[in-house]
Amino acid sequence: MILKSKKSSxxxxxxxVKVMKRRLIPSEEYRKLLNMDFNxxxxxxxxxxYKREIDELAYKYSGPRLLDYALTLNxxxxxxxxxxxxxGVAKYLITEYxxxxxxxxxxxxxxxxxxxxxxxxxxxxxxxxxxYTIDFYKSLIPKEIDEIxxxxxxxxxxxxxxxxGSEPLSIIEDELYKIYYQKLLKERPNEIALKLFMDFxxxxxxxxxxxxxxxxxxEDVSTDEIMKRIIPGGFxxxxxxxxxxxxxxxxxxIKALEGYWFWKGIEGITDKSISRIEIKFxxxxxxxxxxxxxxxxxxxxxxxxxxxxxxIEVDNLRTLGWGKWQGIPNEEIEEQxxxx
Amino acid sequence: MAEDAIARGLIAVGAGLAVGIxxxxxxxxxxxxxxxxVGATAxxxxxxxxxxxxxxxxxxxxIFGLVIAFILMFAFH
Numbered sequence: 001m002i003l004k005s006k007k008s009s010x011x012x013x014x015x016x017v018k019v020m021k022r023r024l025i026p027s028e029e030y031r032k033l034l035n036m037d038f039n040x041x042x043x044x045x046x047x048x049x050y051k052r053e054i055d056e057l058a059y060k061y062s063g064p065r066l067l068d069y070a071l072t073l074n075x076x077x078x079x080x081x082x083x084x085x086x087x088g089v090a091k092y093l094i095t096e097y098x099x100x101x102x103x104x105x106x107x108x109x110x111x112x113x114x115x116x117x118x119x120x121x122x123x124x125x126x127x128x129x130x131x132y133t134i135d136f137y138k139s140l141i142p143k144e145i146d147e148i149x150x151x152x153x154x155x156x157x158x159x160x161x162x163x164x165g166s167e168p169l170s171i172i173e174d175e176l177y178k179i180y181y182q183k184l185l186k187e188r189p190n191e192i193a194l195k196l197f198m199d200f201x202x203x204x205x206x207x208x209x210x211x212x213x214x215x216x217x218x219e220d221v222s223t224d225e226i227m228k229r230i231i232p233g234g235f236x237x238x239x240x241x242x243x244x245x246x247x248x249x250x251x252x253x254i255k256a257l258e259g260y261w262f263w264k265g266i267e268g269i270t271d272k273s274i275s276r277i278e279i280k281f282x283x284x285x286x287x288x289x290x291x292x293x294x295x296x297x298x299x300x301x302x303x304x305x306x307x308x309x310x311x312i313e314v315d316n317l318r319t320l321g322w323g324k325w326q327g328i329p330n331e332e333i334e335e336q337x338x339x340x
Numbered sequence: 341m342a343e344d345a346i347a348r349g350l351i352a353v354g355a356g357l358a359v360g361i362x363x364x365x366x367x368x369x370x371x372x373x374x375x376x377x378v379g380a381t382a383x384x385x386x387x388x389x390x391x392x393x394x395x396x397x398x399x400x401x402x403i404f405g406l407v408i409a410f411i412l413m414f415a416f417h
Contacts, residue, residue: 007371007372008371008372008374008375009375011372011373011375011376011379012375012376012378012379013379014376014379015375015376015377015378015379015380016379016380016382016383018380019379019380019383019384019387020383022384085382298372
């Protein structure tokens with residue numbers, strides 16, 4: 001696919017996204033939010049971009065579910081807006097990147113069906129972006145799982161979805177992500193915009209893979225099992241590297257991570273808690289993305305940076321909301337937040 | 341007499357080129373800035389004034405072109 005990018009089209013979308021980025025909740029505000037109770041947090045959010053969604057859903061829900069659905073809806077709308085206001089190469093790349101939400105939605109529908117969750121609850125968990133519309137997913141909900149799988153016949157996802165029933169859902173989810181990444185990496189970068197996008201995707205795969213290796217290593221899973229879940233096409237962690245890393249003991253593994261591009265951010269991980277290590281990886285990843293976005297201001301990177309930052313913000317607010325609702329101590333909530 | 345007319349004609353063409361090419365250059369420069377200014381203003385109206393200011397900065401190049409055109413037209417006439 002040959003796409004020509006013009007500087008001015010990047011300038012438009014990047015300027016828009018940069019202004020949107022200014023409206024994200026600044027890191028110092030989280031300290032303030034941590035000292036609030038649940039209702040105060042909701043009231044605080046009503047003064048931000050989340051007002052519209054909270055107002056819309058407040059008549060139906062309350063408590064953490066209100067927050068949950070409002071955050072999901074806001075995330076979907078924000079992404080949709082970025083997709084709608086971009087054009088040319090930017091639109092193409094953003095659309096491709098946001099296709100991951102197809103997987104999120106498909107898995108949510110199937111998981112909801114398996115768990116016997118009400119149709120309304122499944123609907124609320126859907127994020128209205130990606131290739132398929134919300135109406136399409138709504139039409140799937142009353143169907144049986146076999147029928148749902150059949151609907152995807154002819155799409156790239158079918159090969160993974162047809163294994164439903166014989167394999168656990170988490171494996172199928174991994175397979176779907178593999179298909180998604182494979183599709184993204186099929187493009188041959190013939191210009192800088194595509195190359196930057198590819199590098200971003202490859203680095204993201206690295207982070208995903210290294211997290212998988214660490215998590216499974218902690219659970220003493222065999223190398224073969226780990227390798228099954230590795231996404232091919234990483235930036236530095238190729239399949240061969242991954243095989244080498246997953247065959248090591250924990251201490252060797254931590255030592256071997258030295259020298260990879262993400263090493264600077266995670267230096268000195270002595271922590272035993274895997275979630276804290278994962279947060280360190282997320283922070284290291286975001287720092288690198290921020291640095292690259294500064295180096296290439298008129299490219300897809302500032303847009304992707306915003307997309308990831310928005311996701312982090314929504315996840316943080318969700319953790320904060322649920323944590324507060326369940327009365328978890330502040331220190332524990334803070335440990336789970338990705339504050340950049 | 342004929343040579344004089346050719347010289348005058350060339351001066352006029354030169355003056356035209358000075359403004360014209362400077363205008364194209366400014367246009368290229370402004371395209372990116374203008375796009376960014378519109379993008380920023382679409383998100384936040386307070387960027388409107390600043391956006392306009394930045395967009396017209398490359399316009400100064402056209403003023404240089406215009407000055408050259410005037411010099412050509414009046415000093416060498």
